[in-house]
Amino acid sequence: MAALLFSLLALFLCHQPSATATSCGVADHGSTLQVLHVNSPCSPFRPKTSFSWADSVLQMQAQDKTRLQYLSSLVAGRSIVPVASGRAVTQNPTYIVRLNIGTPPQHLLVALDTSNDAAWIPCAGCIGCSSSTFDPAKSSTFKPLRCGSPQCSLVPNGGCGSASCGFNTTYGSSSISAGLVQDNITLATDSVRGYTFGCVQKTTGSSFPAQGLLGLGRGPLSLMSQTTNLYQSTFSYCLPGYKSVNFAGSLRLGPHSQPIRIKTTPLLRNPRRSSLYYVNLLAIRVGRKVLDIPPSAFAFDPNTGAGTVFDSGTVFTILVKPAYVAVRDEVRRRMRGATVTSLGGFDTCYSGAISVPTMTFMFSGMNVTLPQENFVIRSSAGSTACLAMAAAPEGAVNSALNVIASFQQQNHRILIDGGKSRLGVAREACS
Ligand SMILES: *[C@@H]1O[C@H](CO)[C@@H](O)[C@H](O)[C@H]1NC(C)=O
Ligand SMILES: *[C@@H]1O[C@H](CO)[C@@H](O)[C@H](O)[C@H]1NC(C)=O
Ligand SMILES: *[C@@H]1O[C@H](CO)[C@@H](O)[C@H](O)[C@H]1NC(C)=O
Numbered sequence: 001m002a003a004l005l006f007s008l009l010a011l012f013l014c015h016q017p018s019a020t021a022t023s024c025g026v027a028d029h030g031s032t033l034q035v036l037h038v039n040s041p042c043s044p045f046r047p048k049t050s051f052s053w054a055d056s057v058l059q060m061q062a063q064d065k066t067r068l069q070y071l072s073s074l075v076a077g078r079s080i081v082p083v084a085s086g087r088a089v090t091q092n093p094t095y096i097v098r099l100n101i102g103t104p105p106q107h108l109l110v111a112l113d114t115s116n117d118a119a120w121i122p123c124a125g126c127i128g129c130s131s132s133t134f135d136p137a138k139s140s141t142f143k144p145l146r147c148g149s150p151q152c153s154l155v156p157n158g159g160c161g162s163a164s165c166g167f168n169t170t171y172g173s174s175s176i177s178a179g180l181v182q183d184n185i186t187l188a189t190d191s192v193r194g195y196t197f198g199c200v201q202k203t204t205g206s207s208f209p210a211q212g213l214l215g216l217g218r219g220p221l222s223l224m225s226q227t228t229n230l231y232q233s234t235f236s237y238c239l240p241g242y243k244s245v246n247f248a249g250s251l252r253l254g255p256h257s258q259p260i261r262i263k264t265t266p267l268l269r270n271p272r273r274s275s276l277y278y279v280n281l282l283a284i285r286v287g288r289k290v291l292d293i294p295p296s297a298f299a300f301d302p303n304t305g306a307g308t309v310f311d312s313g314t315v316f317t318i319l320v321k322p323a324y325v326a327v328r329d330e331v332r333r334r335m336r337g338a339t340v341t342s343l344g345g346f347d348t349c350y351s352g353a354i355s356v357p358t359m360t361f362m363f364s365g366m367n368v369t370l371p372q373e374n375f376v377i378r379s380s381a382g383s384t385a386c387l388a389m390a391a392a393p394e395g396a397v398n399s400a401l402n403v404i405a406s407f408q409q410q411n412h413r414i415l416i417d418g419g420k421s422r423l424g425v426a427r428e429a430c431s
Contacts, residue, residue, distance in 0.1 A: 028098055028187075028188035028189070029188055029189060030188055030189060030190075030257075031187070031188055031189075031190050031231075031252060031253040031254045031256065031257075032188055032250050032251070032252045032253070032257075033097045033098060033187060033188050033250065033251040033252075033253070034097065034098070034248040034249075034250060034251075035095050035096070035097055035112060035237060035238070035239065035240065035248060035249040035250055035251050036095065036096050036097070036109075036240075036248050036249075037094065037095060037096075037240055037242075037247075038094055038095065038096055038111075040247075040248070042248075043096060043109070044109065044132070045096065045109070045210070045211060053379040053380050053381075053384075054343060054379070054384075057343060057344065057346070057377065057386075058343070058344045060315045060316065061315075061316065061344045061345045061346075061390070062344075063315065064314050064315050064316055064318070064345075064390070064405070066173065067311075067313050067314045067315075068314065068318060068392070068393070068401075068403070069173070070171060070313075071115060071276070071309070071311060071314070071401065071403065072401065094312065094313060094315060094406055095111070095112045095239060095249070095312060095406070096109045096110060096111055096112065096211065097109070097110060097112050097214060097251055098110075099185060099186075099187065099214060100185060100186035100187075101121065101134050101139070101183055101184075101185050101186075102134065102136070102138065102139025102140075102141060102142055102183050102184065102185075103139055103140045103141040103183075103184060104138075104139075105186055106134050106135065106138065106139065108121065108132060108134060108211065108212065109132070109211055110209075110211055110212045110213055110214045111209040111211055111212065111213040111214070111313075112213070112214055112216065112237070112251065112312060113213045113214065113215050113216065113217070113312070113313050114216045114217060114237075114277065114310070114311060114312040114313070114416075115217055115275055115276055115277070115309070115311045115312075115313060116171075116213060116215035116216075116217050116222075116275060117215045117217040117218070117219035117220070117221045117222035117225070117274070117275045118155065118197065118198050118215050118221050118222070119195070119197035119198065119212070119213065119214050119215055119223065120171075120176065120178060120197065120198040120200050120208075120212050120213050120215075121133075121134045121197055121198065121199060121200060121212040122134065122200045122203075122210070122211070122212045123135070123136060123179075123199040123200055123201060124136065124137065125201070126200050126201050126202060126203070127201070127202045127203070128202060128203040128204055128208075129200060129203060129208075129210060129212075130210030130211055132211060134199070134212075136181065136183075136199060139183055141183050141184045142181065142182070142183045143181065143182050143183070144164035144165070144179055144180070144181045144182075144199075145164060145165045145179075145180045145181060145182060145196065146163070146164060146165065147159075147160040147163060147164065147165050148165075149165060149180075151165070151180060151196045151221065152165035152180055154220050154221050155167040155169070155180055155198070155221065156169045157169055158180065164179055164180070164181075165179065165180040166178060166179045166180060167180060167198065171208050173205045174203055174204060174205035174208035175203065175204050175205060176198070176200055176202070176203050176208055177200070177201050177202040177203070178198035178199055178200045178201060179198070179199045179201060180196065180197075180198060180199075181196070181197060181198075181199045182194045182195060182196050182197075183195060183197075185197075187253060188253070190230060190253065190254075192226070192227055192230065195223075195226060196221060196226060200212065215275070216235065216416075217274075217275030217276065217277075218267075218274055218275055218276070218277065218418070219274040219275040220274070222275065224416075224418055227253075230253075230254065231253050231254040231255070232254065232255050232418070232419050233416075233417075233418025233419050234253075234254055234255045234258065234415075234416065234417050234418060234419060235251065235252060235253045235254070235415075235416055236251075236252045236258055236259070236413050236414060236415040236416065236424075237249065237250065237251045237252070237312070237413070237414055238250050238411070238412065238413045238414075238428050238430030239312065239406050239409050239410045239411070239412075239414075239430065240410065240411075240430055241373070241410045241411050241430075242377075242407060242410060243373075247430075249430040250430060255417075255419075258415055258417075259413055259415065259424070259426050259428075261426070262413070262415055262424035262425070262426040263365075263366040263367070263368070263424060263425055263426065264365065264366055264415070264417070264420075264422040264423060264424040264425075265279050265280065265363035265364055265365050265366040265422060265423055265424075266279070266280065266364060266365065266421060266422050266423075267279060267416075267418075267421045267422055267423050268280060268300050268307065269302075269421070270300075270302045270305070270307075271302065272302060272303075272305070273302075273305050276309045276311075277309055277310045277311075277416065277423060278300060278307050278308065278309050279307075279308055279309070279310060279363050279364075279404075279423055280298075280300060280307075280308070280363055280364040281298045281307075281308040281361060281362070281363055281402060281404075282295075282298060282362045282363060282364060283298075283362040284319075284323065284326070284327055284359065284360065284361060284362065285359065285360035285362060285367075285369075286327060286330040286331065286334075286356060286359050286360075287334070287356060287357060287358060287359075289330065290362075291323075291326040291327065291330055292326060293322055293323045293326045294322055297319075297320045297321075297322045297323040297402075298320075298323070298402065301400070304400060305400070305401065306400030306401060307400075307401065307402070308401075308402040308403075308404065309401065309402070309403055309404070310403075310404045310409070310414065310423060311403050311404070311405060311406075312405075312406050312409065312414075313406070314403045314405035314406065315405055315406055315407050316345075316388050316389055316390055316405050316407050316408075317375075317388075317389045317390075317402075317403060317404055317405045317407065317408045318389070318390050318391070318392050318401070318402065318403040318405065319389060319390075319391060319392065319402050320391070320392050320400060320401070320402055321391050321392060321394055323402065324389065324390065324391035324392070325391070327359070327387070327389065328347065328348050328387060330356075331348055331354065331356050331387050332348060334355055334356055335350060335354065335355060338350050338352075339351075341384075343384070343386055345390045346377075346386040346387060346388065346390065347387075348386060348387040349384055349385065349386035349387070350384070350385055350386075351383055351384055351385075352383070352385065353385060354372070354376050354385045354387070356372065356375075356376075357371075357372060358370060358371060358372070359374075359375050361404065361408075366424075366425065368412075368425045370408060373410075373411070374407065374408050374409075374410065374411070374412075375387065375388055375389065375407075375408060376388060377407070388407050388408075389408075410430075411427065411428065411429055411430055412425055412426065412427055412428060413425070413426045413427075413428040413430070
């Protein structure tokens with residue numbers, strides 16, 4: 001009986017999304033890859049249990065904490081091992097794409113990470129990785145990189161385990177042991193020869209995404225740096241909305257079919273934190289009111305790593321304390337009288353609606369006005385609404401970093417134009 005009920009339910013769920021939904025088997029085409037939410041019905045990594053709205057918000061906040069620790073380690077240029085918390089938090093990736101590796105191609109779904117350079121692929125026999133791994137023995141084009149190869153000097157702590165190049169590094173609270181290797185990869189229908197990536201042999205801790213990751217950061221080993229002839233350091237992505245995990249967004253590689261009419265802001269170069277996409281945030285407007293935030297809150301400092309980055313692996317935007325407080329106070333002022341409640345790290349929640357129609361991030365040369373769906377998170381029943389941002393933890397090395405995160409980016413196309421060193425934002429209904 002239970003089994004019958006279950007299959008009826010499954011049938012119902014499968015039919016629900018109908019024509020507009022993502023079809024899981026759909027092929028990526030040209031230089032465009034589907035970007036799936038990790039909880040999408042097409043994702044093998046979706047949680048097996050379903051959470052209540054409040055629990056899933058708390059879980060995303062907890063993952064953001066781990067993510068911020070990871071970004072901070074990039075900013076600080078050293079690894080930060082978090083103080084053990086009561087419960088280990090897995091840093092699940094939020095978005096995944098398909099990647100084909102080797103000859104004949106082996107298919108993997110990997111996490112997309114715009115703040116990381118390297119591709120880390122779990123290899124067969126890996127201790128602590130997920131069950132879906134890449135098997136080098138089954139690829140005729142696979143080759144480990146020799147010690148002393150130029151690439152070997154680019155990885156953090158690269159060195160010689162045996163005769164081939166290997167490295168030990170950290171990702172959030174995980175430690176990773178990998179060999180530096182090369183193989184051909186295929187992205188949608190584009191072939192990339194001799195792509196250099198880390199073949200992960202061992203991982204401990206819970207931060208490393210089990211499925212591995214594709215780094216779209218700015219540094220020398222990132223996908224963009226390895227494919228400059230093919231993609232000219234240009235890509236864009238559109239992240240599907242959180243309310244519709246059934247839908248897919250897209251990752252478009254290369255200068256072709258990129259939006260022509262798009263607002264842009266210069267990317268700032270930080271040689272010491274080469275993977276991150278720093279921009280110059282100048283001010284924030286709530287409705288039409290420009291908030292009184294000291295410029296120091298946004299100041300870019302290549303030495304300390306302070307400033308503002310775009311990151312797709314953090315869910316909720318993090319602002320340094322004075323900036324967050326100004327935003328929060330303005331939202332509360334407009335809700336005058338209404339009882340404010342909190343939900344985990346969100347301290348500005350209301351039952352019912354929040355009467356703030358728009359919020360504008362003012363970057364140099366570009367104002368991005370977000371509709372409410374990009375800064376207010378609402379329970380599915382509609383009874384609770386929270387300002388979906390958080391203050392950076394104080395005192396920590398990360399207290400000076402503002403992170404424009406994926407909730408704020410959803411249903412926008414984010415263009416990275418490395419050639420012209422600029423970042424563009426345009427509204428797009430990508431789900
Ligand atoms: C990485 O760590 C492992 C175990 O601690 C060690 O055997 C290996 O030689 C290290 N590799 C490199 C490249 O340092
Ligand atoms: C893979 O790379 C080798 C050389 O590295 C090349 O000869 C071969 O054609 C490539 N295969 C594909 C499918 O691109
Ligand atoms: C952004 O908006 C402000 C008004 O709030 C305006 O003064 C400024 O020129 C705008 N910037 C751009 C690049 O449009």
